[in-house]
Amino acid sequence: MCKEKTPILESRHLNKVFTAPDGRPLYANNDISLKFYEGETLGIAGESGCGKSTLVRVLSLLEPPTDGELLLFGENVAGLKGEKKRKMRRHIQMVFQDPTDSFSPRMKVKDILCEPLENYGLIKPSEKAAKARELLKMVELPEEFAERYPRSMSGGQKQRVAIARALALEPEILICDEATSALDVSVQKSIVELLVKLQREKHTSIIFICHDVALIRSVSHRTAIMYLGFVVELAEGKKLGRGVCHPYTEALKSAVFSLDMDFEKEIESLDSEIPSPLERPTGCPFRNRCEKCMEICAAERPQLREVEKGHWIACHLYA
Amino acid sequence: MLDIQNITVAYHGQPFLQDFSLHMKRGEIISLVGESGSGKTTAIRSILGLLPQEGELVSGDILFEGKSLPEYSEKEMQKLRGSRISMIFQDSGAMLNPIRKIGSQYIEYIQKHEKLSHKAAEEKAVAMLEAMRLSEPERIMKSYGFQLSGGMRQRVGIAMAMTFEPELLLADEPTAALDVTTQAQIVRQMMELRKNHGTSIILVTHNLGVAAYMSDRIVVMQNGSIVEEGDRKTILEQPGCAYTRKLLAAVPNMYGEGYV
Numbered sequence: 347m348c349k350e351k352t353p354i355l356e357s358r359h360l361n362k363v364f365t366a367p368d369g370r371p372l373y374a375n376n377d378i379s380l381k382f383y384e385g386e387t388l389g390i391a392g393e394s395g396c397g398k399s400t401l402v403r404v405l406s407l408l409e410p411p412t413d414g415e416l417l418l419f420g421e422n423v424a425g426l427k428g429e430k431k432r433k434m435r436r437h438i439q440m441v442f443q444d445p446t447d448s449f450s451p452r453m454k455v456k457d458i459l460c461e462p463l464e465n466y467g468l469i470k471p472s473e474k475a476a477k478a479r480e481l482l483k484m485v486e487l488p489e490e491f492a493e494r495y496p497r498s499m500s501g502g503q504k505q506r507v508a509i510a511r512a513l514a515l516e517p518e519i520l521i522c523d524e525a526t527s528a529l530d531v532s533v534q535k536s537i538v539e540l541l542v543k544l545q546r547e548k549h550t551s552i553i554f555i556c557h558d559v560a561l562i563r564s565v566s567h568r569t570a571i572m573y574l575g576f577v578v579e580l581a582e583g584k585k586l587g588r589g590v591c592h593p594y595t596e597a598l599k600s601a602v603f604s605l606d607m608d609f610e611k612e613i614e615s616l617d618s619e620i621p622s623p624l625e626r627p628t629g630c631p632f633r634n635r636c637e638k639c640m641e642i643c644a645a646e647r648p649q650l651r652e653v654e655k656g657h658w659i660a661c662h663l664y665a
Numbered sequence: 666m667l668d669i670q671n672i673t674v675a676y677h678g679q680p681f682l683q684d685f686s687l688h689m690k691r692g693e694i695i696s697l698v699g700e701s702g703s704g705k706t707t708a709i710r711s712i713l714g715l716l717p718q719e720g721e722l723v724s725g726d727i728l729f730e731g732k733s734l735p736e737y738s739e740k741e742m743q744k745l746r747g748s749r750i751s752m753i754f755q756d757s758g759a760m761l762n763p764i765r766k767i768g769s770q771y772i773e774y775i776q777k778h779e780k781l782s783h784k785a786a787e788e789k790a791v792a793m794l795e796a797m798r799l800s801e802p803e804r805i806m807k808s809y810g811f812q813l814s815g816g817m818r819q820r821v822g823i824a825m826a827m828t829f830e831p832e833l834l835l836a837d838e839p840t841a842a843l844d845v846t847t848q849a850q851i852v853r854q855m856m857e858l859r860k861n862h863g864t865s866i867i868l869v870t871h872n873l874g875v876a877a878y879m880s881d882r883i884v885v886m887q888n889g890s891i892v893e894e895g896d897r898k899t900i901l902e903q904p905g906c907a908y909t910r911k912l913l914a915a916v917p918n919m920y921g922e923g924y925v
Contacts, residue, residue: 394844501701530701531915532700533700535914557845559919560919563917563923564917564918564924564925565925566925567925583925597846598845601848602845603848603852603872605874605901605918606918606920607877613853614849615846615847616849619800
C-alpha cells in the first residue's frame with residue numbers, strides 16, 4: 347500500500363563522516379536509504395552511539411550529509427544553504443527528550459508556542475493569544491496555560507507544549523527524538539496516544555526515535571534498527587520481532603523486560619561493549635558480538651535484502 | 666533483617682513520605698515502584714540517613730539486624746555505609762571524582778574500611794572489577810570516570826558497592842540511564858549477587874518490567890504512601906488497586922497490540 351505513494355522525505359545512500367581530533371574518520375551514518383511517507387510513523391531504534399541522533403540532525407537539515415541525497419518533496423535539499431535551507435526547515439519540526447531544556451524559562455507558554463510562526467512571519471502580534479489557545483486545545487491542555495511559564499508545569503504538560511510548538515507550523519514531518527523517554531510510564535502512554543491522534547488528524551509523517559524496541563514497535567508503521575551507523579533491519583509494523591530477524595534485533599528484543607516474559611528464564615544480554623565507531627569492524631558491523639558469526643561476515647559487508655515483503659535485513663544468514 | 670516501622674519523612678517540615686513500613690528477609694529482593702514524586706527514593710535514602718538537608722525523619726524507626734539505625738552516630742553510620750549496607754545510584758559514575766583516576770578512589774575506599782596495604786587493596790579492586798565482567802580491569806583503574814561508557818561506569822559502581830559483600834544493597838534506579846542491552850547486563854549481575862552472596866536488594870525503579878523480573882515482592886507507591894504491596898504474582902496478576910492497574914497497563918509490550 348505504501349509502495350505506490352511518493353515519499354515526502356527520502357534519504358538516498360546518505361553518509362555522514364566526522365573527523366576525530368586525531369584525524370581519523372568517524373563514520374556516524376553509513377549508506378542510509380529510508381523513505382518517509384505521509385501519515386506514517388517510521389520508528390528508529392538503536393542504542394547509544396548507533397548514529398540515530400546524527401541521522402536526526404541530517405534529516406532535519408541541521409547538518410549537511412557528507413554525501414548522498416536528501417529529497418524533500420522530490421527536491422534534493424542536502425546541499426541547501428542560507429535562506430533556502432531556512433525556508434525548507436519549516437516542513438520538518440522536532441520534539442526533544444527534555445522539554446525543560448528546550449524552552450526558555452523566561453518565555454511564557456504563548457510566546458513559546460508562537461515563536462516558530464513569528465520566525466517565518468506568519469503571525470501578527472494581535473493573533474498570538476488566539477493561536478496559543480488553539481494550539482493548547484489541540485494538545486488537550488487548558489487555555490489558561492498560555493499565560494504560564496514552563497517551570498510551573500509537569501513533565502508531561504511541558505512535552506505537550508513542545509508538541510504544540512512543533513506542530514504550530516503545520517510541518518509535514520515531525521521528528522520525535524526520545525520524546526517520551528524521560529517521562530513516567532503512564533504519562534508516556536498519554537503522550538504517545540496524543541501523537542497517534544494528531545497524526546490521524548493531520549497526516550503528519552512522524553519519525554520516532556527511541557531506544558525502547560517494545561515502545562517503537564507499538565507506535566510505528568515501519569521500524570528501522572540501527573547499529574554503529576548502519577540500518578541493519580527495516581520491517582513493516584508487527585513483523586518486527588516475529589519470525590526471522592537480525593541477530594542484533596534479537597539481542598535488543600531479548601533484553602526487553604516486559605510483564606509477560608518468563609521470569610524463571612535467565613535474562614540474556616550481550617556481554618561485550620559496543621565498539622567505537624572509530625574502530626568499526628570490517629565486514630558486518632555486528633560480527634564481533636554476534637554468536638552466529640561466519641567467515642564471510644569479516645570479509646564482506648552485508649547489504650539490506652528483502653527477506654519477505656516489506657522486511658529487509660542486512661545479514662549474511664539471510665543472503 | 667531490615668524492619669522499617671512506620672516512618673514519616675518531612676521536607677521543610679511538610680510530611681512527604683508517610684507511614685512507610687517494610688519488612689525484609691535475608692536474600693530477598695523487593696522493588697519500590699511508582700512514578701516521579703511517589704517517595705520511593707526518599708524511602709531508601711532514609712535507611713542510610715542520606716536524606717537531603719531539608720529532609721527529616723520525623724517518626725518511626727528503622728531496625729537493621731535488630732539495631733535502630735536512626736540512633737547510630739554519624740561515625741557508626743559511616744562504618745556501616747559501604748560495608749554492610751551499600752547503595753548504587755542512577756549514574757554511579759557521578760559519585761566518582763572526575764579529576765581523580767578510578768583506581769586511586771577505589772583503593773582509598775577499600776583502605777577506609779579495611780586495613781590493607783596499597784598493593785593488596787589494588788588487587789582486591791581489580792578482582793572485583795573482573796568479577797563484574799569488566800574487561801581490562803587494570804586499564805579501568807587507570808581511567809577517569811568520563812573515559813568509560815555509562816554501562817561500564819555503572820558496573821564500576823556496583824563493583825565498589827559489592828566490595829565488602831554487604832548484606833543489603835540499595836539500588837536507586839540503577840538502570841534508568843542505560844541502554845536496553847546494558848540494562849540486561851546490570852540486572853543479570855544484580856541477580857548473581859543474590860545467588861552467590863545471598864545479598865538482599867531493595868530496588869527503586871519506574872521500570873515495571875525490571876521490577877517484575879527481579880523482585881520477590883513489589884511495593885507500589887504513590888504520593889508518598891504505599892498503595893499496594895504483595896508478591897510478584899499477586900501484583901501482576903491480581904492487582905487490587907486502580908493505580909497499580911494503570912501502571913501495568915502503560916508498560917509497552919513486545920507482542921501486544923500497538924497504537925497503529
